Amino acid sequence: MTVKDILDAIQSPESTSADFAALELPESYRAMTVHKDETEMFAGMQTREKDPRKSLHLDEVPLPELGPGEALVAVMASSVNYNSVWTSIFEPLSTFGFLERYGRLSELTKRHDLPYHIIGSDLAGVVLRTGPGVNAWKPGDEVVAHCLSVELESSDGHNDTMLDPEQRIWGFETNFGGLAEIALVKSNQLMPKPGHLSWEEAAAPGLVNSTAYRQLVSRNGAGMKQGDNVLIWGASGGLGSYATQFALAGGANPICVVSSPEKADICRSMGAENVIDRNAEGYRFWKDEQTQDPKEWKRFGKRIRELTGGEDIDIVFEHPGRETFGASVFVTRKGGTITTCASTSGYMHEYDNRYLWMSLKRIIGSHFANYREAWEANRLIAKGKIHPTLSKVYSLEDTGQAAYDVHRNLHQGKVGVLCLAPEEGLGVRDEELRAQHVDAINRFRNI
Numbered sequence: 013m014t015v016k017d018i019l020d021a022i023q024s025p026e027s028t029s030a031d032f033a034a035l036e037l038p039e040s041y042r043a044m045t046v047h048k049d050e051t052e053m054f055a056g057m058q059t060r061e062k063d064p065r066k067s068l069h070l071d072e073v074p075l076p077e078l079g080p081g082e083a084l085v086a087v088m089a090s091s092v093n094y095n096s097v098w099t100s101i102f103e104p105l106s107t108f109g110f111l112e113r114y115g116r117l118s119e120l121t122k123r124h125d126l127p128y129h130i131i132g133s134d135l136a137g138v139v140l141r142t143g144p145g146v147n148a149w150k151p152g153d154e155v156v157a158h159c160l161s162v163e164l165e166s167s168d169g170h171n172d173t174m175l176d177p178e179q180r181i182w183g184f185e186t187n188f189g190g191l192a193e194i195a196l197v198k199s200n201q202l203m204p205k206p207g208h209l210s211w212e213e214a215a216a217p218g219l220v221n222s223t224a225y226r227q228l229v230s231r232n233g234a235g236m237k238q239g240d241n242v243l244i245w246g247a248s249g250g251l252g253s254y255a256t257q258f259a260l261a262g263g264a265n266p267i268c269v270v271s272s273p274e275k276a277d278i279c280r281s282m283g284a285e286n287v288i289d290r291n292a293e294g295y296r297f298w299k300d301e302q303t304q305d306p307k308e309w310k311r312f313g314k315r316i317r318e319l320t321g322g323e324d325i326d327i328v329f330e331h332p333g334r335e336t337f338g339a340s341v342f343v344t345r346k347g348g349t350i351t352t353c354a355s356t357s358g359y360m361h362e363y364d365n366r367y368l369w370m371s372l373k374r375i376i377g378s379h380f381a382n383y384r385e386a387w388e389a390n391r392l393i394a395k396g397k398i399h400p401t402l403s404k405v406y407s408l409e410d411t412g413q414a415a416y417d418v419h420r421n422l423h424q425g426k427v428g429v430l431c432l433a434p435e436e437g438l439g440v441r442d443e444e445l446r447a448q449h450v451d452a453i454n455r456f457r458n459i
């Protein structure tokens with residue numbers, strides 16, 4: 013039995029759940045990995061110079077044992093997230109430490125502590141097997157998976173599953189991720205694949221869409237409301253392309269920050285009217301490595317006021333971190349919110365706290381999304397209210413190049429990866445809904 017037989021079953025319209033259940037599983041499959049004995053390979057190099065093409069490997073790996081509450085999924089497509097870039101450059105720390113810690117939790121989690129880490133935190137595919145205790149899903153179901161892995165043995169996470177003390181991001185802090193032909197997930201990560209999307213389109217939104225939903229829309233995040241001025245950094249990037257859609261769909265006013273005229277055009281084509289090209293306008297928030305320039309914060313704030321008719325920002329959608337955080341805090345209105353989920357340019361932030369406390373502003377830390385938020389975010393995709401922002405698609409072999417592009421900010425929106433899917437465009441089940449939204453679905457393609 014090989015993965016080819018699995019693919020044949022997926023591609024045959026006659027295949028039933030019983031056929032999938034009867035499929036023998038292969039002993040091994042191909043997966044993108046980093047290797048534990050290579051974690052020092054970039055030691056002493058600048059972040060920018062660390063090359064994911066050197067650290068990411070396509071390996072044949074053994075199929076992991078299936079445990080209670082889990083599912084093995086045949087992965088048709090996945091996507092590159094920035095967390096895979098972090099893993100591949102071993103920053104801010106090697107992810108093998110996460111696997112070791114998870115491995116210490118129980119007999120079952122020991123499986124994750126291996127000398128290789130199969131990465132990837134998105135997938136669209138077909139359930140192959142479910143473990144004991146799984147009733148909601150069966151072999152043959154077409155699914156996407158969100159990346160929240162929790163144990164839920166502590167009451168801390170019972171109100172908001174992101175607060176579980178054993179909260180992990182699948183494919184980053186756990187092994188057996190989605191950039192592979194087969195993935196191992198907890199069955200509670202599974203959600204129905206939106207029928208109007210191809211495999212690679214369905215795999216693209218998951219992680220970033222759910223994160224943007226919690227960070228911007230959910231009451232656990234900024235709780236955006238109609239009319240809010242929302243400053244969105246990297247508005248045509250992974251997170252930003254969904255934040256921009258949420259702002260527009262929710263009746264808010266996105267002020268999109270990007271770094272090129274092409275990216276500004278994409279934001280406009282999504283419906284955003286206020287776009288700032290940070291490159292063309294040449295903002296320098298830091299005079300040197302240690303010193304910020306409040307005059308530049310003010311110049312940026314003045315530009316925002318020009319665009320909004322004199323209003324300041326209700327919500328900043330933050331993720332660049334050190335480079336922009338001082339400006340983000342400054343341009344927020346009295347009582348406004350800065351919501352942050354990352355620090356791409358550096359995690360030791362500096363801002364002038366007088367502008368925070370005197371103007372009663374709030375900083376909210378946000379991370380991925382709880383089970384319910386991930387489900388709600390996927391539902392919006394399935395209903396055609398929010399669309400994938402897939403630009404380019406790579407083969408599994410070329411994941412290193414895909415991660416390199418994201419690391420170097422050469423991409424737009426989301427970058428997809430075909431795993432078992434032999435070509436793009438397969439897996440669409442609802443042509444009618446697709447036809448209604450096809451222009452929006454294709455907006456980011458090949459630009």
Ligand SMILES: C/C=C/C(=O)SCCNC(=O)CCNC(=O)[C@H](O)C(C)(C)COP(=O)(O)OP(=O)(O)OC[C@H]1O[C@@H](n2cnc3c(N)ncnc32)[C@H](O)[C@@H]1OP(=O)(O)O
Binds near residue numbers: 095103181219223354
């Ligand atoms: C969905 C996609 C998401 C993304 O893309 S996110 C962006 C990419 N992700 C990242 O960059 C990951 C970032 N994560 C990290 O860098 C690390 O993950 C953290 C810095 C968040 C945490 O580091 P750690 O080493 O795991 O934990 P510690 O808390 O620094 O150290 C653990 C030790 O510190 C003790 N400790 C914790 N809190 C306290 C406290 N309040 N007072 C005293 N000690 C404390 C613990 O007990 C334990 O100790 P003992 O090592 O002896 O077991």
Ligand SMILES: NC(=O)C1=CN([C@@H]2O[C@H](COP(=O)(O)OP(=O)(O)OC[C@H]3O[C@@H](n4cnc5c(N)ncnc54)[C@H](OP(=O)(O)O)[C@@H]3O)[C@@H](O)[C@H]2O)C=CC1
Binds near residue numbers: 418
């Ligand atoms: N905590 C969580 O749950 C999550 C965290 N993340 C983290 O968020 C960050 C962004 O992820 P994602 O959106 O997918 O990445 P992308 O690279 O797809 O998009 C980020 C965008 O931010 C902009 N940007 C990058 N650096 C700077 C800078 N120094 N100043 C201003 N703008 C900048 C760029 O847009 P432009 O050049 O056009 O301005 C870039 O396109 C990553 O660090 C990632 O790890 C992501 C998802 C979930």
